[in-house]
Amino acid sequence: MFAETLAQTVPAAEVPDVRGKFGPYGGQYVPETLMPALEELIAAYEEAKNDPEFMREFTHLLRTYVGRPSPITYAGRLTEMLGGAKIYLKREDLNHTGAHKINNALGQALLAKRMGKNRVVAETGAGQHGVGTATACALLGIECVVYMGEVDIARQQPNVQRMKLLGTTVQPVSSGSKTLKDAINESIRDWVSNVQNTHYLLGSVLGPHPYPMIVRDFQSIIGIEARQQMLDEVGRLPDTIIACVGGGSNAIGMFHAFRDDEEVDLIGVEAGGRGINGGQHAARFADPNVARLGVLQGAKSYVMQDFDGQIVETHSVSAGLDYASVGPEHAWLRDQERVGYTYATDEETLEAFQTLSKYEGIIPALESSHAMVEALKQAPKMRPDQIILINLSGRGDKDLDNALRFIDL
Amino acid sequence: MTESKTTRGVDRISAAFTNAKQQQTAALMPYFTLGYPDMETSLDVVEAIAKHSDLLELGVPFSDPIADGPTIQESTQMALENGTTVTGCISMVKTLRAKGIDTPAMFMGYYNPILAYGQEAFVRDAAKAGVDGFIVPDLPPEEADELAELADKYGVALIYFLAPTSDESRIKLVAERARGFIYLVSITGITGTKEAVGGDLESLIAKIREYTDAPLAIGFGINTPDRAAEIGQIADGVIVGSALIKTVGQATVNEKAREAGKFVESLQKGLLQSKK
Numbered sequence: 001m002f003a004e005t006l007a008q009t010v011p012a013a014e015v016p017d018v019r020g021k022f023g024p025y026g027g028q029y030v031p032e033t034l035m036p037a038l039e040e041l042i043a044a045y046e047e048a049k050n051d052p053e054f055m056r057e058f059t060h061l062l063r064t065y066v067g068r069p070s071p072i073t074y075a076g077r078l079t080e081m082l083g084g085a086k087i088y089l090k091r092e093d094l095n096h097t098g099a100h101k102i103n104n105a106l107g108q109a110l111l112a113k114r115m116g117k118n119r120v121v122a123e124t125g126a127g128q129h130g131v132g133t134a135t136a137c138a139l140l141g142i143e144c145v146v147y148m149g150e151v152d153i154a155r156q157q158p159n160v161q162r163m164k165l166l167g168t169t170v171q172p173v174s175s176g177s178k179t180l181k182d183a184i185n186e187s188i189r190d191w192v193s194n195v196q197n198t199h200y201l202l203g204s205v206l207g208p209h210p211y212p213m214i215v216r217d218f219q220s221i222i223g224i225e226a227r228q229q230m231l232d233e234v235g236r237l238p239d240t241i242i243a244c245v246g247g248g249s250n251a252i253g254m255f256h257a258f259r260d261d262e263e264v265d266l267i268g269v270e271a272g273g274r275g276i277n278g279g280q281h282a283a284r285f286a287d288p289n290v291a292r293l294g295v296l297q298g299a300k301s302y303v304m305q306d307f308d309g310q311i312v313e314t315h316s317v318s319a320g321l322d323y324a325s326v327g328p329e330h331a332w333l334r335d336q337e338r339v340g341y342t343y344a345t346d347e348e349t350l351e352a353f354q355t356l357s358k359y360e361g362i363i364p365a366l367e368s369s370h371a372m373v374e375a376l377k378q379a380p381k382m383r384p385d386q387i388i389l390i391n392l393s394g395r396g397d398k399d400l401d402n403a404l405r406f407i408d409l
Numbered sequence: 410m411t412e413s414k415t416t417r418g419v420d421r422i423s424a425a426f427t428n429a430k431q432q433q434t435a436a437l438m439p440y441f442t443l444g445y446p447d448m449e450t451s452l453d454v455v456e457a458i459a460k461h462s463d464l465l466e467l468g469v470p471f472s473d474p475i476a477d478g479p480t481i482q483e484s485t486q487m488a489l490e491n492g493t494t495v496t497g498c499i500s501m502v503k504t505l506r507a508k509g510i511d512t513p514a515m516f517m518g519y520y521n522p523i524l525a526y527g528q529e530a531f532v533r534d535a536a537k538a539g540v541d542g543f544i545v546p547d548l549p550p551e552e553a554d555e556l557a558e559l560a561d562k563y564g565v566a567l568i569y570f571l572a573p574t575s576d577e578s579r580i581k582l583v584a585e586r587a588r589g590f591i592y593l594v595s596i597t598g599i600t601g602t603k604e605a606v607g608g609d610l611e612s613l614i615a616k617i618r619e620y621t622d623a624p625l626a627i628g629f630g631i632n633t634p635d636r637a638a639e640i641g642q643i644a645d646g647v648i649v650g651s652a653l654i655k656t657v658g659q660a661t662v663n664e665k666a667r668e669a670g671k672f673v674e675s676l677q678k679g680l681l682q683s684k685k
Contacts, residue, residue, distance in 0.1 A: 027551075028551055029547045031547060031570065031572075032569070032570035032575065035574075036579065185474075189475060189476075192597070192599055193598040193599060194597075298547075305521065308494045308526075309471075309522030309523070309526065310471065310489060311472045311473050
């Protein structure tokens, strides 16, 4: 499944170009102080990508530490209940630390070591990327500081404690909306101030070039595995693949290996929050009144903003999707009509969260539950010989306290 | 109708640096956030500091200012809460010009509000109101073609940055594009945090001088008259922001403009006393 180098493993793509552009999206909108650091990162990544030793180390850790490959699971009872397409789950929730985030965290932590950086900063929303980064840094002996909004700290306590236990400094962020966006602002400010010895370990396909590309490549192992597993275990590719989209790294990671399989429908599910009317959501592609082309935190993409270009507060029951912009490659894939985007509301999400738990004994992350919502809608409309593959990007243990505020057991 | 009395745009900026040079001192360019703590007071502050300034850097608030430290963040946040908009900032400049304040003025603002306003409309309206240049901290030369072209079209300057991390290739890139002056960030960091140290900057300045004669204005971490004087020895311009915001923040409601004026006057004196 994996070739000798990462460059040979990751499916070739026409984007981004050398300037980090995905069509009109992406780019490098950062202060001058950081431009040399981005150039350094591009050079280091190019070198690592073509170095078999880097790939050996990365895949060795993925196998022996993360527990990859993650399996695909046939959701039999759910399929039967819905009476339509067969539902399969790609089980990123079974990774060490409980989500796909560890794939990228390990890859970038190895890169940081290669560049001789002994300190890493990261942002986190749901806490999954923070935990992934804290874990990778503990494993590799790198100092780690994670910025997290105060609102997210309150709703993701278990992950905060885990990061601290892993030896990471969790830095509460009290500016702005006190969520993921503000955690990214603080991470960038820290990085600008300590750029000589610090690597910014960005957790999604966001930010300035080369981050959207690097994170995609590290996460693309999800789809590479899933594609092979479908062929080996089921005998064919799925008809539809569904993944949730916050920044969009689990979705890009899943979709990337399938982008040339034109017969496979790819669907990204954004956070519909309290519904599109009223603007309390994070569905960047669904609400042209609020989300327009803009520049936020280093990249040009769809950005939720007011008339004056100020970034507006977003809302989602899931901290990991609660972000005002979306990875530039998603905007491009949407323009290409390669991926279709829809959204799931908080209410639908909490419903799907319980459905998967009861029917399959799998408690999904609230983020991944958004993808489940769309599967629950699509499956009954499809034939029993058709297949839906869902990227179950994380497990829901971290969400129990939060979800149980809305659910009567 | 031609304006014979005052020059504008790039020329007005250049004239300020030439004038400072003739007086063997560095040009003083305070930064102040428009709309902080409210629109009316900010106009009074700018009027008060203009008397002691060679150029002005006027902040156009943005919700997510990634290059700014806590002091300027809080000021822009408060300005936004008080309803400051891009349109409002442009009309504030119009008001200042109408009052006869002809100090060269830069807008310092992030890229997204400019995009939201419309790039050409923004450059055109701001230039018409009397803005002479734009400082956009999240727009490196690689992304600046469109705005730079528009700035040239309307005769105003798009200001580029250099930093302690800039190597020769970055210096060359910025030197080729420079208009008005180059904003030299004195520290590896964000505004108003670390203190600038003169000695570290000299070799960087020497390196930049190999490629361009554009005036170099140094900012970030300059917070006292002494520090301004020290930096003024090696720079063509000195930028002071967070320290001024702090001064205004600490002053009582009726004293804000006066205290701001006094602080900038002390910076001016610091610069004049240490002539090159």
